[in-house]
Amino acid sequence: MGLLTVIRHAQASFGAANYDQLSPLGHRQSEALGAAMKAQGVAWPDRVFVGEQVRHRETFDGVARAYGADVEPEVHPGLNEFDFGGLLEAHEKSESLPERTTGDRAAHFRQLKATVLAWQRDEISSPPETFAAFVGRVQDALEAARGADSVMMFSSGGAISQMIRLVLNAPADQQILLQLQMKNCAVNRFVQGRNATYLHGFNETPHIDALNASEMLTYS
Template identity: 55%
Template structure:
């Protein structure tokens, strides 16, 4: 069987004006993940990423220490949904309480809003949930049809959680619960044949051990 390795981006800049930039810790996380994957003998034959800056910076860090020089293919289907726009459509331009300074409140509001978005209860969103679903699963189709027996891709929590929920045939409301569990630089592995796909692992962190937990274990 072939393998698809999905990597959630490293720590971005929660609370900053531009979230789509890796923190200094995020750069260290991605480099550490590349070293861990190299130690496990990972040798991807094809590499993909989304269009976002945090995807590019994470992939650069991983491949730099992993030793992969292949030019990545860019798939818009791997992009995160625009959570700020979805929140704005529900709450207005000021956004919900805690957007910039209270993680617990922010993620509670995000969870509630995503469930409403999935049920198509929010007007004015730039992307309907059904369209998000179609583009993400289309990106998976493209990657698994690439002909490579080992494929690696950097994406975000939302798309990866959607893929996992789809493979497990869970209710789609489980997507946001999976997303909020996902660690930065976490690895999800899918094994596949031309006709079937199976979830192999979810949310693994080969770059984190007892000594590096304080440095590398982050969620946003």
């Protein structure tokens, strides 16, 4: 049996011109996770993968630095997040939607949910990526973890929640519901057998305790 650990990126720069970089808090979260893993005796994995987003690599860098691991990760495009901005633009062209908001977290996540559900139902014309293609590349990332005793991956909430949905054989609409629950720098674990993969842990935050929760617990 192999252990696959999939970590959501730490807090990115929500509302900034460039979302795809960690915030100052995000850097602290990633280092806190690496330190917690080291303190708890978690063994460094045999292989490490990151997606192509900057926030994936920066989260890996913080975790590895605090843990004391000097390794170079492999890059797998299956771990990339779906293009929500592109999907929203295509959704707006497909039907009349309210004017998008910037900086309002609640409105942003309402738009995200509505757009992803429409995408899953093939109701968005000319999306930047079809939902079927997204599912396929996430499945490829899951398969890339096979053959090693332990693998760690750094990704985003959409791709990770899709992994979980596939492993649980849940309906497609469960992906966005899982995604909206996922905390920054959260740890998700799978056990991979010869013929099946099982969910072993969801949305865990070992770097958060009662003393630092007010700062470290974030969702966006």
